[in-house]
Amino acid sequence: MNFLEEEIIKNGTIKPGNVLKVDSFLNHQINPQLVYEMAKEWQIRFKDKNINKILTIEASGIALATMLGYILGVPVLFAKKSKTSNLGNDVYKAEVKSYTHNTINNIYVSKSYLNENDHILIVDDFLANGCALLGLLSLCNDAKAKVEGIGIAIEKGFQEGGKKIRDLGYQVESLAIIDSMDSFNKKIKFR
């Protein structure tokens, strides 16, 4: 088991319906030392890529992206989930379906910060059905930015997102891939 898998076993909580709660260290309370370790691991896994920007989506992804951007020495861009007044009108927009909340939402990035010269590393906390990630890929596609890779903290390997995105040809590096979890016996099986 790697450091993230150990943390999931120690501090994650399995809820019925294949819900994994990691709000004690990743998406409500955050363990920044763990985030640093994760960012260092992505640095190793994408060491052959020439990356000039990190892209993520608010909110939890921002912690991961900021630390990775710091380590790689490149700026971070986070897609916004609402078109706030100070974002302006010159934006790329993508639709993201949320299965958890049964909604379709738009995400936005300003055209000022994503363009055809960008070599993007996308990071996010979770990969399950892949909808958020497809939205971020769509933004990069619209901007003609090149996606060099995708760093994920926790992938639900029993959902279709990871396969779908890898089948599109992207290098997806998930630090923990869960093959199955059992809320009754409190067991998690990692790939």
Add this chain to the structure above:
Amino acid sequence: MNFLEEEIIKNGTIKPGNVLKVDSFLNHQINPQLVYEMAKEWQIRFKDKNINKILTIEASGIALATMLGYILGVPVLFAKKSKTSNLGNDVYKAEVKSYTHNTINNIYVSKSYLNENDHILIVDDFLANGCALLGLLSLCNDAKAKVEGIGIAIEKGFQEGGKKIRDLGYQVESLAIIDSMDSFNKKIKFR
């Protein structure tokens, strides 16, 4: 001028209505090296305080809080702007009025991660009328957590928030305090 004031002059944009856009380095695109410098500065300014947790509010505050938590070696907690299903019901709640969007929204933290043993350093990107900050203070008050200080990136010194919060007895350390800004002449006067 300090490093943040220089960055504001170089890359900030003044819009009519006392709007300062810093989305090229702080709240859409993020410069993580700058964030690191800011966190180091807060570490110096609060060096006499015994801090065991950083509290912020999504989304932009997460970048600042994560870096500061990393440097201080303490966990980070970010208040959520919506009561997502995985937050649970055992939450502290506060109201935050947004003058920008003319709305009243609730913010939430789980009771699991804020309690009477906590010595909190609050950080956020902006302080203007102080509404978001008052919401965070209210969460800490409900949890009986002690607020040791407040670190702000950019304070609009011509709005009442800074005075209001300092009058309550809190140590507020804003890295750039704007006394006036002029969208016609593109001039910013720092305190």
